[in-house]
Amino acid sequence: ETGVTQSPTHLIKTRGQQVTLRCSSQSGHNTVSWYQQALGQGPQFIFQYYREEENGRGNFPPRFSGLQFPNYSSELNVNALELDDSALYLCASSLGPLGTEAFFGQGTRLTVV
Amino acid sequence: QQPVQSPQAVILREGEDAVINCSSSKALYSVHWYRQKHGEAPVFLMILLKGGEQKGHEKISASFNEKKQQSSLYLTASQLSYSGTYFCGTANNAGNMLTFGGGTRLMVKP
Secondary structure, eight states: OOSOEEEOSEEEEOTTOOEEEEEEOOTTOOEEEEEEEOTTSOOEEEEEEETTEEEEEOSOOTTEEEEEOTTSOEEEEEOSOOGGGOEEEEEEEESSSTTSOOEEOOOEEEEEO | OOOEEEOSEEEEETTOOEEEEEEOSSOOSEEEEEEEOTTSOOEEEEEEETTSOEEOBTTEEEEEETTTTEEEEEEOSOOGGGOEEEEEEEEOTTSOOEEEOOOEEEEEEO
């Protein structure tokens, strides 16, 4: 039990819709990173939030956006959903950016139809 | 550019050893190793930092060769619980982005 919780666990959306995924970080962790994992592939880095600011971003379009709140929980928002957005979305919390171990949540399985 | 892992898959008998390699076309600043079992979240195994510092886990060790831009994960006396997909992730120099490889699927049989 890592203490990182994500909601919802599964979600089905229609192409063009918007979705918000949530992540509660482990107690004391101030950094949250979001990843997209397609079936059979490694996680792809979307972005990282550190102390409520976006601290780094991968190669994802602007329709992927995020927030981090004062309690360090985080949201991932995806606008104008496309079929290729169907994937497992993982968040990982850590104490500080990438120099420390990260604890992953179980993920949200998003299906876009 | 994601790091390249090899082999893509390996099958072992309990007690056998395995090596998983991770190669990068870019300079390595730190390498992060995770294991993911089917339907579960990735679990941290190890970080190797430039300069040689490493933080380990269980009977698993790793090496970090800055010149060759490679890291290797060594699994000794494998156990059934070692089965899963192993991912290496390489961090950029700012330490704010982690790029994972495609994974190595490891199956340990009795």
